Amino acid sequence: MGRFWHPFGQLYESDTNPVVFVRGEGIWVYDDTGRRYLDATAALWYANVGHGRAEIADAIAAQARELAGYSTFGTFSNRPAEELAEFLSARSPMPESEVFFVSGGGDAVETAVKLARRYFSLVGQPERTVLISRTNGYHGTWGFGTSLGGIPANRTGFGELIPTTVQVPWDDVEAVEAAIVANGPERVAAVIAEPVIGAGGVYPPPPGYFEALGATCRRHGVLLIVDSVICGFGRLGTWFGIERLGVEPDLITFAKGVTSGYLPLGGVMVSGRVAAPFKQPGAPVFRHGPTYGGHPTCTAAGIANCRILEDEQILARGAVLEGELLARLRPLASSALVAEVRGGLGLLGAVELRSDLLAEHPDALARLARLALERGIIVRVLATSIALSPPLIIEPAEIGVIVEGLADALDALAAEL
The missing domain is CATH 3.90.1150.10 (Aspartate Aminotransferase, domain 1)
Known part of the structure; x- marks a missing residue:
């Protein structure tokens, strides 16, 4: 054994x-x-x-020989992380996107949720902490992800989960509206949704669902987090999947296909609007991030993989x-x-x-x-x-x-x- x-x-x-x-x-x-x-x-x-794919293996080996790893906390950076962030931002469905790198999809969800809450704290609405998710949804297995997940077996046996989370039927946008109203629009921070529900059963959205969801979020000032960890990097035929569904989100989580699994990497695309209060001179530090965020060898794998997706028209x-x-x-x-x-x-x-x-x-x-x-x-x-x-x-x-x-x-x- x-x-x-x-x-x-x-x-x-x-x-x-x-x-x-x-x-x-x-x-x-x-x-x-x-x-x-x-x-x-x-x-x-x-x-x-x-x-x-030898091209990805070669890119990994070359970067590991030059600078295998180094922290990106504070002002430290490296060329692969900067290059991949520029590449992804240029292809983002949201204008002036910033890219926050993490180690995988679960990390990305934790980051997006904390960014949403911290954003509202910075703009003077700290009471916005409620998070709305959908049945059958899968958002990883970390703290927020477990609490937001809509697969009952993944939530069972862990004791009390994060209480400021609300779940609605996956295919009912009117239920999202009702949940926002019931909890008070002034208390709701974000709705999180996968373009196509993946691990919860492979459920494509009903026609018009995401257009209506985006309109609902805008009407109440709620952020829309799109979880594209499964749906990105060509799985739906575009970089982030959500481009096909007629809505512009505020944050997008990604992982998996960004390196095609050759090395662990994930991240959050953050719209310019959400990033703005964090970019002001003297703004508080966003005190969050994994040890390997922006890891040079992992981001080098991401660059090589994304070039293959684009150059070989695989996307x-x-x-x-x-x-x-x-x-x-x-x-x-x-x-x-x-x-x-x-x-x-x-x-x-x-x-x-x-x-x-x-x-x-x-x-x-x-x-x-x-x-x-x-x-x-x-x-x-x-x-x-x-x-x-x-x-x-x-x-x-x-x-x-x-x-x-x-x-x-x-x-x-x-x-x-």
């Missing part, structure tokens, strides 16, 4: 039944027995440019392939085990199993994922669904391989049950 305690892993199972990957190439990964698997999840929603493929993925998945809805197939906005899809089946067989999703793995297809288990989010470099024929393997796994599961 090993000593590695896996995130989101049952300790006994991960110790006794590990799958040890040793190499990746394109959309494929290989285990320590030499077996090849099609990575239909892009690892954890992040390997957007695929595995084994748009999330939108180009979204219809292909959904069209291939739709026939799976005819399975006696399947309740619904979802997708259509970005290279994301989900196959939900019937609720009565899951009630009778709580391990059905895990069994389905195991059967897919036996057929060389890696899928992700969510609460009631199997999720797909392959690397953006995948071709239509390879999407067909994923769906054929999943269809065969569904048939095998039906036979087992």
Whole structure:
């Protein structure tokens, strides 16, 4: 038995039944027995440019030889962090964006929420501390992220969570309005929402939802935080995903696809309006930030990855392939085990199993994922669904391989049950 305690892993199972990957190439990964698997999840929603890109590895190695790491607290900086911040700001959907780098998506959510609250403190409205999130939403597993998350299992067993958080149905913008009014607009700091809900089940927004959400936030002076940790860097076909939905947010969290997972990196895009009071001479220091924020080797990986996304025209493929993925998945809805197939906005899809089946067989999703793995297809288990989010470099024929393997796994599961 090993000593590695896996995130989101049952300790006994991960110790006794590990799958040890040793190499990746394109959309494929290989285990320590030499077996090849099609990575239909892009690892954890992040390997957007695929595995084994030498350009990113070379950029990492070159930077590590020159200046591997150094703090960016205070006035210290480095060239890769400055370059990547300029690159992202120039492509931001918000004017004059500032970029606050962190180590990952969970850090980004904590940072965005604290920035929102601190902003209101600086502009003379310190009572604005209430935060509104949505059911099914996923915003990491740190303090604020756990409290804002809309997946019940991720909130259970940790005791009292942050009390000034309010949750509303994910698809009901009128419920957002009601929550703002009920809590007092003068007390609400921000609403946080994913462009497409990811880990909570792959739910694209209803038509017009984000336009209406933006209007609601503006009407009450509430900040809109868009969590693009999963949806950014081409997953929806644009840099941050939200560009397709007709709204200009105040803050955007990002991570995952910014380096395609080659090194840990995340951040917050902060609109010029929100950044303004922090930029005044003599303004208080924003006393927040991780040790590795703006890490030179991690940001060098981000630069190399973002250049690949842009130069090789990979960025748009999330939108180009979204219809292909959904069209291939739709026939799976005819399975006696399947309740619904979802997708259509970005290279994301989900196959939900019937609720009565899951009630009778709580391990059905895990069994389905195991059967897919036996057929060389890696899928992700969510609460009631199997999720797909392959690397953006995948071709239509390879999407067909994923769906054929999943269809065969569904048939095998039906036979087992």
